Amino acid sequence: MSWTRSVLPWTFGLAGVCLVVGLIWGFFFTPNDFRQGSTVKIIYLHVPAALMAINAWIMMLVASMIWVVRRHHVSALAARAAAPVGVVMTLIALWTGAVWGQPMWGTWWAWDPRLTSFLILFLFYLGYIALWEAIEDPDTAADLTSILCIVGSIFAILARYAVFFWNQGLHQGASLSLDAEKNVADVFYYPLLICIAGFVLLFVALVLMRTRTEIRVRRIRALQARGQHA
Secondary structure, eight states: OHHHHHHHHHHHHHHHHHHHHHHHHHHHSSOOBTTTBGGGGGHHHHHHHHHHHHHHHHHHHHHHHHHHHHOOHHHHHHHHHHHHHHHHHHHHHHHHHHHHHHHHHSSSOOOOHHHHHHHHHHHHHHHHHHHHHHOSSHHHHHHHHHHHHHHHHHHHHHHHHHHHHOTTSSSOOOSSOSSGGGSOOHHHHHHHHHHHHHHHHHHHHHHHHHHHHHHHHHHHHHHHHHHHHO
16 A cells, blocks of 8 residues: 555556557557558557456456465455456457447458457456455455456457467457567557557556555455444
8 A cells, every 4th residue: 555655646647648649649640551541540549458458357367366375365356456447448449449340341340259259358357347246255256256257367368369269350460469570560560559558557557546445445344344343
């Protein structure tokens, strides 16, 4: 609680700067693509949101495994805090993907392997949040949601690597790659990196803020329980 109090303002500030610079640079100062036209600029929202939707679940997986092994309550609360943020990131990815897909594919939705795995991941997010809310005992809820998180990680992996598992899918290849020849052109690449940095920092800031809230709520409930027993 003490170190996050000082870190949070800086994290939110850096996230805001990166998002403002990256989005303005990307949407207003980059050219249209010779094939996709202006729709290519959706990558400044779609790609960072999709990356964070997947990585948020992976972060939840790591935190859940720490809870299972070490019974560290903050890790369980951090996983719970990350879930709503992951839901929003997944929704942004699905929505921007539909906006891009309609002019490119001629349809708002296609049962492409990557799109389908993303939709299932979204449903797992909703189930994870609902399970936390449905169980009163926090330790039992943490146990069951950890199991759900481990199972749902399969679809997080599929959402990330579906384009490699199923080559016949409609979804294009990765926009960012270790192979420089497969990356988007530099004119799109650099503002995209700034947008990704902004989304990462925003995710970290929101999770820290929500984790602090979850800790306070847990403390209040513990004090209320003590008061009732007294």
